[in-house]
Amino acid sequence: MIKLGTIFPNQLNLDGDQGNLLALKRYLTAAGFQVGVQVVIPGVASSDLNFVLFGHGSLAACESIDAKLDELDWLALLNVPGLAVGSGFEYLSRNSIVPQIIQPGERESAFQVANLGNLEVLGYRNSDSGLPNLVMNMRWICTMLHGPVLAKNPTLLDWAAKAAVAAAGLEWPQEIPDQLKNWIETLNRISEQVWKIETDKPFQKLAI
């Protein structure tokens, strides 16, 4: 069983960020794994999680949970792979949990392509925080590209899925199940279309 955790999902889904969990669950299930989802709130042990999502919320939502977020065991959470999106990334920055610093500037509202090493990732940025579009902090992907960024970027999704599998102490299947092959083909086909619509940059297909 792979356990996916999600921090205050009802409050942190302003731009469909919880879709990342759906994308991850669907991908892992196609790969033949059993997947469970657990809400991460203060007081509930989160050490056995294998992946954590920290989504984006409205100003009011963030204000309402800010004190509760402070109670979470961030050291433990950052030891498992995770994805922080938008206000989630901003919280980590504001509390010096990650080294990137908020530098308010011009708001950018547009699709952008960000780099993570050789990997190019497409998503929508709507922020004036000055935080980078995409960085790794320990085992976490931190991004200002909100919404279902994993669903639109199959290679990043594959990386996140394999990280969760490894964190669970499981092995990625040596032979890719047909169900996963078909799903990767579907994701590649659709994501390529999304990229064609939103950017001139070429889409990098996930190799099967």
Add this chain to the structure above:
Amino acid sequence: MRYLPAILLGRLSRFAVRLIRPGGGSALPGLIVSKVAPGILNRTLRSFPKGLVVVTGSAGKSTTTKMLVALVRAHGFTVFTNPTTANIKQGFYSSILEQSNLFGALNQKIAILEMDEGHAAELVDEVKPSLVAILNVVEDQLDRFIDPALVRHKLEKVAKSATQTVVLNADDQNLLIIAESLEAKVIRWFGMRDQVAASKLGYAPTYLPSLGRPNATTTIMTLAGKSVDMAVHGKHIAFELPSRGAHFAVDAAAALESASQILGKAFDAKLAEATLAQLPPVFARGEVVQINGIDVEFILVQNPASTQLNLDNLPGKLDRVMFAIGRDVHDPAWLWTVDPEKLSTVDVVTGYNFAEAELWLRHHGFEPELATGDLAKAFEYWMALPEPEHGMRTVVFSADAMRRIRRMLGFTSPEEVVR
């Protein structure tokens, strides 16, 4: 005489545009008039003897405005209003161009305008409305408005500008917060008696302790399908809504409360009931059209709340559905906040953002037969599919896809909608 050249220039450009695109041509002429005679808007909006009424909020503006205009006209008032597609500043200029005489003058008794939240907040710096009706705050156009709290601030500014009355939704906590800042204003409320149903209308959560619900003077007492029963200042009104869903009942309640405020003692509940019972839907809001003898229902979705509500109110199992998300949706990520469970099938996905929509649908287990950005090809393919065994052919679309599909089918006038 001052505005004669601008009106002539605007009408000439409108004539030229309509030669090229039948049914279109209101945006450019409006833009021209706004550049040549910017002062005509404020002067016109200040000229109505019974003042200016602004209908605003995140969702339901078109339906509420259409209902309110029908109610006020039924009571014998002449009304200046704007078409559904023209709720921003440029659209107001187009409406003046459309309805004024050659000198830019209008002779209606009252203006009732649906206004985009952002544009309303700007316009009230110059023109003070007599009555402001605010429907709700939902998570909408976040690429533009950024956050629901910022929308609330804009609407608060609009509410404060009202010289007489503010009409608000008693079931939206955002509007209760706005009301707290309106100290000296006359505030009237509308809402639902069924608080469970009201809680499902998708208003943006405030994440603050709930404020006590004020007493509504217009209340939706019962709603079953399209049949609605309301109490308006103690008078009973029952009629069939033009479209399915509690959100349309709330729009009707807002219109009735606003009408009763505008008309005062002249408000006739029986006349209001008869008027709303005959009113057709606003185009594409549950509008049923015939295409080559086949009935097709059009359902417009504009944001997470309206998409969820419209999908939740679909009439049971549907076999033939086309889903189209157009260019108006700048960031389609919000689709992922919507649960499409009630959408039993999707045959075809289309519109500018077809790929994002397909990605979302496939993650929810849907397997559309065709996904393409080519609306004409999509529609032709879909119409050639066998007749549905359950329900009517249904198109669910965003505003841009709706406009393009309607134009493609030759539905160029919003007023052509029948009940």
